[in-house]
Amino acid sequence: MAASLPSTSAPSATSSDDLLVSHGLRRTNAARMVVDWLRAHADTRWTHAQLQEALARESNITLDRVTLYRLLDRLSEVGLLRCKVDAERVRHYQAIVDDAPAAPHFECNTCHRDLPLEGQMDKTNAELAQAAIAAIQALKTLGQQNVSVDLALRGICGDCAPAKGIRR
Structure with a gap:
C-alpha cells in the first residue's frame, strides 16, 4: 500500500484512482504512488532516477527500475504526465494538474x-x-x-x- 507522501503544491481534488480509471489504467499500488507523488510535486520535473530515489526515500517502497519506466511511459501516453526530453536527451516527467x-x-x-x-x-x-x-x-x-x-x-x-x- 502506498505511504502517505507530503504535499508541496495543491493537487486537484480528483483522486489518483479516479484519474487512473478515467484514463483506462489499472489502479495498482505503484501507479497510485507515482501519480500521487508527481501531483504533490507538480511544480517540479523529475528524471526517472530522481523519481525512483525520492520515492524510495520518502515512501520506503522501492519500485523496480523497469516497472517505473513502463509506468511513466503509460502515464505520459494517456496524458497524465508531461514528458520532456532535455538537450542531453534525458527525459523529465511532470504531472499535469491543470x-x-x-x-x-x-x-x-x-x-x-x-x-x-x-x-x-x-x-x-x-x-x-x-x-x-x-x-x-x-x-x-x-x-x-x-x-x-x-x-x-x-x-x-x-x-x-x-x-x-x-x-x-
Missing part, C-alpha cells in the same frame, strides 16, 4: 537547468495558451490524440553566462 495547454520554460545549454517561465511571461502566456489551444484543436480534428504543447526556450542562463564570459 488544463494549461502550454507551459513555457527556459533550458540552459550549459548547466541544463529547466526554469519555468509561467510567472514571468503573463501577457505572453495568454497569447501562448490561445495559440496552443488552436493548434491542439486543429490536430484533434485530424484524428490526433493526447496532444500537448511544450514550449522550450534555450540559451545560457544568467548564472552560467559570467562563467562563459558572455555579456548579459
